[in-house]
Structure formats: structure tokens, C-alpha cells
Amino acid sequence: MRLRMGYRDWRWLALWWHHFFLLWITIDGQTRYSIPEELKQGSVVGNLAKDLGLGLSDIYDRNLRVASEAGEQYFSVDAGKGELVVNDRIDREALCGQSASCVLPLQVLTENPLQLHRIEVEIKDINDNLPIFSTEERSLKIAESTATGIRFPLETAQDLDVGSNSVKSYTLSKDECFSLRIKELPDNRKVPELVLEKSLDREKQSVHQLLLTALDGGNPVKSGTTSIVVSVLDINDNIPVFTKPLYGVTVHENSVNGSVIVKVEATDADEGVNGQIEYAFSEHTPHSVLSIFHLHAGTGEISLVGPLDYENKAVHELDITAKDKGVPEMEGHCRVQVMVTDVNDNAPEIVLTSNPSPVREDAPKGTVVALLRARDLDSGDNAKVTLKLPKGSPFSLKPSFSNNYALVTTGPLDRERFSEYNIEITATDSGSPPLSSKKTIPVSITDVNDNPPVFTQPSYNVYLKENGVPGSILYSVSASDLDFGENAKISYSILDSKVQDVSVSSYVYINSDNGSIYSMHSFDYEKVKVFQIQVQAKDQGSPSLSSNATVHVFILDQNDNAPAVIYPSSAALGSLSHQRMPRSAKAGHLVTKVTAVDADSGHNAWISYRLAEATDASLFTVNLYTGEVRTKRAVSEQDDSSQRLLIEIKDDGEPVQSSTVTVSILLEDGLHEPILDLRQKSSEPSRKNGRITLYLIVSLASVSVLSLLTFLILAVKCIRNSRSSGSCCMRRSDCDDYKNPNRNLQIQLNTDGPIKYVEVLGGDMLSQSQSFRSCMSPMSEYSDFTLIKPSSTTDFKEVISVLDASLPDSTWTFESQQVSKDTKTTKLGVKGE
Template structure:
């Protein structure tokens, strides 16, 4: 019959455990109720549905459980959104004999970050039978014990709670004793025997009774013990305590040996029957005996173990006073000791959710982490405040009691701080207060909010002409204060044109390291400066970029030899000049004029007499190229003198050229040998034509200068609105001499008379004309030099200026360039 009742109880228990008895939500908190010992995998409830979530979003939202206990009793089925049992739940192990057994859970939803609190109430099932510590106990009672005398006996314990806990005791039928159950503070039931019929030791020395303890479960569980009653001889006065109950308080920090309370009892008997000793009552639990001790002689109750208010905040137990008579008599009383809480537990900080990395452009109020605090102390000692130091762009926001969110409080900048180590300080309200510090690390994620930056807005690069195509010219670098892809840079040349040619035709840039290479060889005489724009662009999304200007200056090399302009050798390689034999020392025989297409030192020209028929007769001016006589000529001098004049530049290596001049010395006014065709004319007519031609040339040049001046004046008046100066206008050629406009030079020294008119920017479409009038020609002819090449003649004038005599006249113009000799 008992076996059948047990099987029925099991079936009923498992049916009870398989269902959720009750659930309700209060605000943001959900409450479920289940029975203990439920089978693993049993469904507690559909947490997704109760939270208002679509079941299909459970896995995507990363719903999980954060339990405050060390063991995880529950789990979430991410496919169905159900809260299921994760293991065996023993209510007695979890909550002891507490009336309510609540398991708090925190449901964390990662995306978006949310916190929900769930309480699961564990209901007790009748899985424990009442149990006595000893299966057999002996109770000695004097035969003179009066009717109605009470004798406390060992009580049973049942770990179950509620109706499944210990409810009653029963005693087998006998003639002398009946059972009485006394209720103590806290609901504990203690059995005691009451004597109903006098004892007679001589008739029956030992009485055997069976005491059975019953719980209130369905089916009922029970436990029993054997009581052996030994009848002793007379000691007819039992000790009596001064108080029915002793009340005392003790600090939980009380040390071992601290006195809590002293109990006192008296006995009316004399001698050995009146001597009293004190003991714990037979049914005193072990947890009391481990903490307190009763001095058998003095009755002092002292501390022998560690007290903990958070574990047990009060103790209630029985004590007895026993005399030394025969048989021994006992008196009984109760002791209630309250443990006073002290602030001996620091607060505990629990990170419900690990800190999430935060992008630096996160809005104010973004949740970074969820934090719980708890304190095992009670009252003011258990009240906790949570703070973080000032100076952080974060703050704590209280969700509900002892639950906080760490949120952003201001804008973030990863370039200033890439991470924060935040000290969270929890302080209780005890005296003195206890605190706990926990450091959490918050990482700031980079956002592409910084454009690449060059160290300069523009760079100057100098390269020599005739460079090798493909050689490295310059390496340009930009920096980006972002990280990862946001800081990876790509370099490129902005699509621009140099002299109407794309910049990419001249230069190539390594997109990874910014090294710039030349795509061709440069010629200083054709181009002197190039400008290109380099762009650095990061790999962020969206990408950012910045530009820098690169000025490439071409440096001149001495790669051009001097070119002879005058005298020109029309008939072969020899130039013929004439001079009278009566010439005085210093007489100007001729002037050698040469130009060099290079610039600077490379274009500085010097003249020297390399060879001569009579080196003592002629000299050449080092700088001007003028050939003059060094002395007077004698009748014995050869009438033909050959001079080899070498023209050198100042470059390295030196470039040079030579010109050969034949000087014919004539006597009187006889017609000398001429390189030009002979024409019959008389000397007076010839001289008059020379003077006329010279006057016409000077008048023409003067008129031309005047017209140019007025044209420039009118042009300046029209453009004065947008320019402060109109005297100099630079062309795209890069020629930079603003004073190189119009120059007029007149030289009438010696037999060669010439006028030079030079004007305009040599890089513009300027003209150069020359007229040469020589007395050795039959007529005073004009020799016109063809317009000079813009490119090759640019620097020629610079060198030519250095050789002009001091009598040079200069006028400013802008467009026209004439040379008249």
C-alpha cells in the first residue's frame, strides 16, 4: 500500500513539475512559478512572447541570461524563444527552509542592448521525509515524577517547506505517556511527553515508545525514532530557571569567547540533588552548537564560532538545567539571540553586459554597458551608491534599484582618446562606509573624420635638365590621424595640364608611397618650371582627400656651346674685315658677338685671341669681343692678317667655339679686297649714302619706339581696373626679366657703325633685327638678322647684355624686339 502511494505521489509531482503554474508581469519584471526537481529541458515559459518579441528575432537579438547565482539553472531556446530548465533544481539546497524561494534572472538583449528582470519562484514538492538525528534515544525519568510532568524529546527535521514540512507527531499507544507538541518561535514544533500514570520502577524498569513524525504532503511522508524510558529512583525536585525565555543580542563581529548571556536555575533539593549543571536541550540543532557553547557550571553562553548576520540573523534554542541527584531532574528554558548586522561586506559590482566598443560619432546617451550592484549587508549597510570619476565623457543612469546603465555623456574623439579605463566606485552607507572599485575598459572605434594632411601646402623640387626618364624626383607624404582603412592613403596626380599637355605625360606617382618619377627628360632651354597638384585620398567611407602643389624647377646644365652672331661668314668659314694702315693704337677693327642658349654662369661668355699672324698687333676684349689694335702699323706689316678668336662659356665642362677673321690692311683710299660684289661708285656718294641710311634707321627706330610707347599706354589704361601695374607682362614661357623690353645701342667708334634695337620678352613672339654698315662695302647695305627662335634665344639676350658698351640706351616696351646695326 505504501509503495503504491509513493508511485501515485511521483506521478502527481512530475505532472506538477511539467507545467508553469503561474506567471505575471509587473512593469518590466516577469514572474514565473515552477516546482522543484523539474526535469531538465522542461519549459518554464515563452520568454520572447512575454517580452513582446517576435520568435524569429530571438537569435538575431542575441537574447541571453545573466544569473546572479554562481550556477546557471535556466537557459533560452533561441529557436522557440522558450525559457527552459538547464539542470536539477533542489529547493532545499537553493533556499533552505525560506518561505519564498525566488531565483532572479536578468534577460540581456544585445541588439539593441536591453535589460529585463525575471523572477522564478521555486515551489516545494514533498521530496523529503521527516528525520530524527538518532534512531534510538534514552530518557531517564524518576519514578516519583508527578502526573502531568513534561519531558522534552528529540524533534524531527524536514527540509521541505510549506505544507510539505513537518506537521505533526504521533506516539504509539501506551499506559503511562501521552504526546504533546509545543510550537516555538518561527513555527518549529517540538514534541514532549506528558506523564499520565504514575511510574513504578519495580514493575517496569524500561518503557519503549515509538515516536513518529508526519509531514503535510500528499502522499504523507514520515520518520520515526525509538524512545527508551528508563525509570529512576526518587529525586523529587527539578531545577527551575529564573526566566522562561532569555533574550540577548550579539554583534556579528563578536570574537571567539565573547559572553552573550548567562542563564541561571535553582533547585530546592539539598546536597548532590541540588547541584545543577547546564546543557543544550536534546533537540538543539547542530548549527547552534557550532556557534555557541554553554558552560555547564556557570551557565555562561559564549561564542565559539563565526557569526554572520547575512547567513543567520537570529538563533532560538532550548537549554536545560540538570541536577546531580538520582535520578537526575531537569528544568528547561529557551534562549533567543539576535545577531546585530555590521558593515562587514563591501559592495559587489557585477557587469551584466561587457562594455561594447563605441564609435567616436556615437550620439549622446548611447548605452555602453549594463551594471548591477549588491551588498549582502542589510539596512543602511546594504544601501549602495555608484559613481564614476569626473572628466570622462560617460555617466551612469539608474534603470531601477541597484541597476545602472553606463551611457555616453558628450561627444567622443578617438584621435584624442582611443580608449578609456573607467573606475566605477560603489560605496555603501555603513559606518564606516565600505567601497569597491572596478575598472572597465571602453574602446572607441575610429570614424573617418580626418582628411589626410600634407606637411606643406606647396613643395619646391629642383632637377637638372637632361635627366634620365623614369628617375625618382621627390617623395611626398601625407599623414592621416585616423587608423586602419581610414588612414591608408592613395596618392595621385590631379588631372591638370602643363603647357596644354596632361601632367601625367610628364610625371608618374607611386600610389602607395607618394614617390614621384619623371616620365621624360627635360630641357631647360624649352621649359624652366612645371607645376602639378598631388592628391592624397584615404580609404574611408566616405573617403576624404587633400591636395598639395609641387613646383618642379629645371636646373640648367652647360649643354650648349656659344653661337657666333657676328661676324657672319657668308663666303666660307672666314670673315673678312678691312682697316687703314694709318690706324692708331686702340682702333676698333671689328666686334665679335656671340650668344649662349644656357643661362647663369653657363652663359657667361669670354673672348680670347687663340692664334694670330702677328699676336703683338691685335688684342681681343675678354668681355665685349672687340678686336682693337695694340700699336701703330708700320709699312713693313703684312697687308693680310689672320686672327683665330676663341669664344668660351663659363660652364663646367667648358663649351667653346671659334671664328676666323681675315684683316686686310689698305693704304690710303684704294678699294680693298671685299667679300661682296664690287659696285662702281665714287667715295663722296658712298659716304653720303651711309649717313643717309644711318639717319633713316635712327628715325625709324625712334618712330617705332614712340608708337610702341603710346600703344602700351592705351593698353595699360584699359587693363588698370584689374591690375596695379602694366609695365611688365609675363608670358607662359617663364622668361622672368621684367626689364628686358626695348634696348637701343649706337656705336660709331671705328669703321664699323651699328645700331641695335632689342625689345620684348624673349619668350613671347618678339623680333630681333640688325643692320650693319661697313665702310668696306661699296654701298652702305643693311644686313637684317632674321627673327630669333623663342625657345633657343631666350637666354641669349641675357649674355648679350653683358657685352654691350656703356653707351647703350634702354627703353621699356612689351611686345616688339628689333635689332638694327
């Protein structure tokens, strides 16, 4: 089986290598080596580096490697010496079959720059194969009446070796009736023939045992044998004779099955059954021939039963036998030579010489991407191949030699548009009709950092409720990068900026991986209302690219401050606020006014007043919005002299915050007498009442004069300062705005019925106004200023320093009292010396 399959392959390989060799030898400057087959692995073929003009360092630097067009890697390069060595067992017969010349073309590739060299290695034959007969024994039946000198063709031996190592001669064992003669055919083949030298006598010897030996021309000589058994038959003394000893026919390789290609014909001079002929293929006809051709036993017509392939085998030789039906049967022989003509039945192929290399998107024009070649198994014009790329492709084919091409770039590349090109190359031959095939070559484009990160939007607005949990997430920014890999890996950071002279990094921090921004602590709307964060997104490319986005953080107010009572404040006599009113008061009389402020803003700072409890609810009423306490009716003699009111102050927030103030009202006939009675001790003699009253009047007059002088001096200073600054102000740090604008303290004297008070107003165009109110009650033993500011951050000592400078002859007292969660009451007292 090995012999039959090998014979077909030999013929095809011989023809292919013959054409390839004829084309190859036209190239000047090719390197050629000659070695015998079956060399041991590692045997040196030649110094490849020296012959190509390369140094030993080029073997590593330029990645010198060898590729075989036969597909099998029979050779490799010794990296240390630059020698071409045998990499695998080389069987010349497997490569070239019966071809006289066996040349193995090799491609030598070097990189940086990418170059292709072609070398040839001639494989010389050694005598490593025996002559072999297809059968170990052949039987011949020869009639005893056969005339001497008749020749009987014998089977030829096959030797896989070529040249002098192939079959050279045959010998026959000694027999007095037979001799051996060698027939020379036109194709230089030698066919042994058995010659009858002496008439046979069946009665004397009915069977002749002969031994045919085939000898090759090698050194030492190798041989193969087959046994020939000659049976001597009686009578039938005429053999069938063909009209031609050799039939020649030409057939196209695309002929359809069933078509008759030739008809052989033989005649027999005998009559009857001795003259009836049957045709058959000779016994040594290989199976590959029987699978293609069919011989009709009665007519001698040879037809096709299988496909012809010019590229596989161009010539088929058929040995035909014509046998009669006599006893013994006689047979004649002829040969049919079928020559196959080529048709364009093979599409061209595109073979990659080197795998495509990844290309940088900024690669210059003309960069080599891959090496390839085109081939067609047909011959003549059918084997001429042209290659074509699709229109608009940023690549082109640059021909080199012998249907070899370089795939190069022709224009700029952009990985963000196309990260990979599937280049479809069309190969078309010149046959009629032409055949074509396509091959797709994937070329990947490597990334260059040419795109900065881009945020989803240039700025972000974040609304955050105050009093949040520290460490909670504020917002997540996101950016994307059109690049790939490290060039698209983004890290986030916060650029340094100031919020109220404090680095923004003290307020927030950002997760560098996902862009999530977290708070460092809880925010207070009353201190910080809005601030900005500059976020930078930077990729990991080299050099890295970046972009910025602004995050505006707005703090939303929560109702976290209860209303703070400014007036009436807690009096020195106790926790109650004492007020006086005459019994002669009519309905609608203003008893007092409750004033409160709320540090919150919006609805959370809307304040309402309600009378929660009263000694006599029918006598007093509280205005819902102003906090004024007035009489609902006229005071009667039956009303108690001491009235107690509990007033509740609520804001409009959610949840509602509230506070209360208790007001004690004394009803009396005279304005001063009840107060003096309260101040007197029951044990004092009546003669001292006049003096106490006089002292009290003098004290009140002194306080009034001092107060008037104080405000006059302050007004003069404000007027002077307003000429330069435009307003009467004292600067202080303001935590209500992240830009730290200056606030103004404005002091004014107001009266509301029997109540006199000073309002110190602070504010600016951008923030909520603050009110400082100093109240002077006629019920107080001393003339006290009570300033209330609903924020713990106000420095009242600045106000004291101004007032102290204005009133050098007065003594100021400063005390602070916590009223609610974030509200302080500051009591500023003035005592006249």
C-alpha cells in the first residue's frame, strides 16, 4: 500500500518541483547547498549567516529563522554559530518521489528590517531502498505447442531510489527452457521478458519454477526477487494479438465520469472457445488506476469511473491483457498511455509567509505588516495570479519577487475607529474562465495615548442636606477614555482649592478608582452654603492626558435651630420677665413685645407666636406674627394684680422647633409705685421711700443720657467710616459663605411703647441678615443691653471694644448664655458710674 500511494505522490512532486526549480534558477544570487538524504539530526548543512553576509549578533537581533515551503521544518539555525543544521529526518523519496532532481527551497526571514532570503538545499539520493515486486509469485500458463522465441512480459520491480540507485538489471534462475531478455522502453524503463528457448514437453516437465531477481546500481548492490511458476498446458497454440502494441490518448482532466476514452482490440487466429477473447487489466495494475478507469471485458472500451487530476498525475499507463478461452488459455498484451491535459480547475491560493504583526496607530506610511505569496496548482496561464485589495483600505500590496508580496500601510490609522482590520485579499488567476479565492488577514492596531479622558458633563450640581453623616457619598463623577489598556485607565483626584481659607481636601475626598466623592464631616448650612470642587481625571498613558470638571455643592437647610428669644430676656430678679401696666389700660394696650429669631432660612425661619397659658386668657392676646402682647379688653378692678403669660414661639420647619418665654405682668394704679414696693423691704421705715424714688429717677436719667451719648458717638464714627468704606461696619469672619465676604454691624435705637431697645444688624448682599438687639426695659433694676445672635461664631468682643471706646466712662459687662442647640444669648450691660 505504501508503494502504490508513494508512486502517485512521486510523480506529482517531481512535476511540481521541476517547474519550481526552473522558476527558481532564474533568480541570481541564490545560496544552494547539497546534502545526502537521511542525515542525522544536528548535521551541519552550511554556514548560513556567513553565506548571507550576517554577523552572529544579527541572529538574535534580527530573529533569524528558516521556513520551508514544503510545510515540514527539516532545517533550523544554530543560534550560536549561524549554521544551517538538519532538524528532522529527510527522506528524499517522500519529498520528491521519482524525480531525478530534488531541491528543497527554503525561506530565511530576518526582522528589523523585515527581509526575505531564498536558499536551496539539494537532497541527494542514497541507496536506501530495495527493488520490490508487487507480487511474490506469478503464475504463467504456456501451451506445450508454443513456439520457441515467444516472449512473456514479466512484472517490473519498483525502486524508490533514483539515478544509479534505481533498478539497473534483472537475472533469472537457470532453466534450459527459458531465458531472460530486457526490453528498453521509450521512457528509459526496462521491462524483463521471459523468452521460451526450447519447446516445452508437458509429459517431461509440467511445471517450471523460476526466480526473477531485480538488481539496482547502488553500492553495495540491493536486490529484490519474485517467483515465477510456469505451468505447461496442452493444445491452444495461438495467442490473442492487439492491433497496436501501444495506444495513446489525450483526455481533459474535467472529463465526466462514464465517458469512453479509448477502445483496445485484439484478435485470435484460433477458432471456437480458443478464439474468444476477454480483456482485463494486468495483474500488477495499481488500485489508483482501477479507481479511475474501467475496462469492459467484452468490448475493450476503457471509460472513466473517477476524476482525473492533472496536478496529481499528468500521464497514466495502463497494461491490458487479452485472454482467449482455450485450454490452455492464451493471452496477449498491450499498453495504453493516457495523457491528461490541464484545465483551470484550481483556484489560486494566498499563503502567509509571516504572521501579521500588530501595528501602532501612529505607524508611518509604508510600514510592513505581513509577507505573503500567491500560488496556483494549475499550469501556464491558469497559474498566473494577480492579487487585489478592497477600495478604501489603508493598506497596499508591494510585490517583491516570484509572486511574493509585502502588505504595507498607505495612510494614517486610528485605533479608536478601527481597532482591528480584517483585510480581504482576492487572488484571481488568468484562466478561462478565471478562478478566484479570498483570504482574510486580521491586523490588530495597537493603541497610542492620543485621547484625554472626557467627563460625562463639564460641571455637576450636587444638593446636600446639612447635618449629614460624615463619610457618606456626595456624588460620583465619571469620565471615559477612547484609548485602550493603560491609556484608558483613569484615576480621579481633587485639585487643591480653598473654602473659607481652608483646603477643599479638608471637606471631601475622592476615590481615585471610581470617582466617588465622600464628605469628611457633617456640613452646617448656617456656616457653609455652597462650595466648588475641581475634579481631575488623568489616564495612565505616557505621557498622561487629563481633563477637569467642576462639582458645585449646594448645602440644603434643615430645621435644626429652635427660635431664640431676643426680648424679653431673663431678668435679674429671676427666670421670669417682669412687665408693668396700669390698671387704667384700655383694650388694645401694648403690654410688651416678644421678639425671637431663627438661625435657619426659608420656611424653617418663619416664626409664629401663640399664647400657650395665661392667668386670665380673656385679658391678653398675642399677635401671631409680630409677637405683640396687647389687652383684649379694659382692665377691671376684679382682675388680679399679678398676671402670668406663657408664650410659645414656633418656626415653620419640619419637624417644628419651638421655645417658650414666660412674662409676668403687674397691674398697678401708678407706674412706679408697684415697682418701688417690690424693691422695698417690708421692714424699711416709710420715711426712706422718698429717697429711694429719687435715686431711681436719677439712675434712669443717667442711663438714658449715657445711652444717648453712646449712640451719638457711634453714629459719628459710622458717618466717618462711611466716607471711606461706604457703610458703618466692623469686619468679622463669616462662615456663612465660602468666599468670606465682610459683614456690616449696624446699630440703631428703636422704641416700642414703653420698651426701648438697640438693634445691631449684620449682613451683606449675599447672605442672610443677622440682628443683634439690645433691649432696655423700664422694669430692669439696671440698664442692660442684651444682644442675641443666633450663631455661635459671632465675636461679640468686637462690638464691646467699639462701645467701650465710645463710652469711656461706662462699665460694660459681657456674658453669654446658651439658649438652644446653636443659639447663644449675649448679655451686654452698661452701668453708669
